[in-house]
Amino acid sequence: MLKKLFNWLDERLGLTSIYNVVLDRKVPKVNWFFTLGSASLFLFLMQGVTGILLTVYYVPTPDHAYDSIQYIMNGVTFGWLIRGIHHWGATLMVLVVFLHMLRTFYFGAYKYPREITWLTGVILLLSTLGMGFTGYLLPWNQRSYWATTVGTEIPGTVPFFGQFLTNVLRGGSDLSALTLSRFFSVHIWFLPAVILGTIGIHLYLIIRIGISHIPDKDD
């Protein structure tokens, strides 16, 4: 019965050929360093799921942001767990994505024909850092407030239009409700959209070209 159902779906969706192309690929002999990309993807999905759950209670306004997080931590069943995973997952994701970049660099995996995979990877690394930067403000506590004050001050040192950059980031000359809401928006809409699209290209290229082998003496 199940077999029949599967065959019916397979005939229409091509599940077997998707499996063959995506998962049953030929891979060279590799080691554990080659799992860092999958680990990054897993962490991204985890951040996505827990992040969606956090928006159920989080409110991105200065008068309620802090209290709503206190409520998540103390008032909601398992709120501490969902936020804890998101909090630690964020740090872990920056670390893992960075290690993934180092592996690609040291193994020379960015070379022909994988330059575009590398370039999309650069976008993904920077977007991950952007997620960290924007997410840091959202708890709206002393640490996040002053960290963002400093972080948005840094582009201000750019000659001629530095002040303009700072004001664009802050949505005005000071940190305000506008800063919080635009950071929130970038954190849950703009950057996730960029990351999702770029992951699509990144994975397509990996499936299309295959992964590189560990460089040996002849390389």
Next chain:
Amino acid sequence: MSKSPNLNRREFVTLVSTVVGSVMTAIVGIPAIGYILSPSLRTKKTDAWIPLGKLENYPVNQPTLFTFTRSITTGWEKTVNSYGVFVVRKSDTEIEVLSNVCTHLSCRVNWNEEKQEYICPCHDGRFNIDGKVDSGPPPRPLDQYEYKIENGDLFIHLKES
């Protein structure tokens, strides 16, 4: 080569992936259910006697609206809920205290002096002076509050669960 009774490499990897995947899904998935549902399952408990002032202030046979507010904390916000009750004094000691919440879909009813009816503005539900349904969609009479009179002061029992 006959099939080995032990797991082969592929079977082992499939098994480990399935088990680890299920465990991780459960670690996030099961708490997520509690996370989403917990505030909905929390019951607020109100059990208080609300003072409505001197009984003699309420005219006989004339439904009089008394309003009061109570503040509650929901999630991260303190909100003020408004309540309205109609006090109908039948005689010197006998009274009725009716909720102004329509039993149809919870709109607030008003007393219409001319028609001598409580009329709900939403779907034209009508109740007589004792709260019995005259016409319209309401399924049952207006709710009554338990009351007590102490030293000429009227109190009603506000109970919510």
